[in-house]
Amino acid sequence: MVKRYNGLETEAARKAQRDPVPLPHISNHILRHTGCTRMAESGMDPKVLQTIMGHSDIAVTMRIYNHADQERTEREMKKMEYAI
DSSP states (O other), X not given: OHHHHHHHHHHHHHHHTSOOOOOOOOOXXXXXXXXXXXXXXXXXXXXXXXXXXXXXXXXXXXXXXXXXXXXXXXXXXXXXXXXO
């Protein structure tokens, strides 16, 4: 799918006399990583997420597949306003 899109994009860019904007390689691992991160961001229980991912140790789930960016951190901190 990516290869097909990139071919079409290259041709469209050539016709429009612009640089193409290709999609990067997308592997199953990248989709797994993104899926796990999005489930964590949605507030899924970490133990449930560990089970879904098939990890025997929750540290793997939390350390490797779960990311906290600035926006997510701020959103979580705002929850404290209601808890206090």
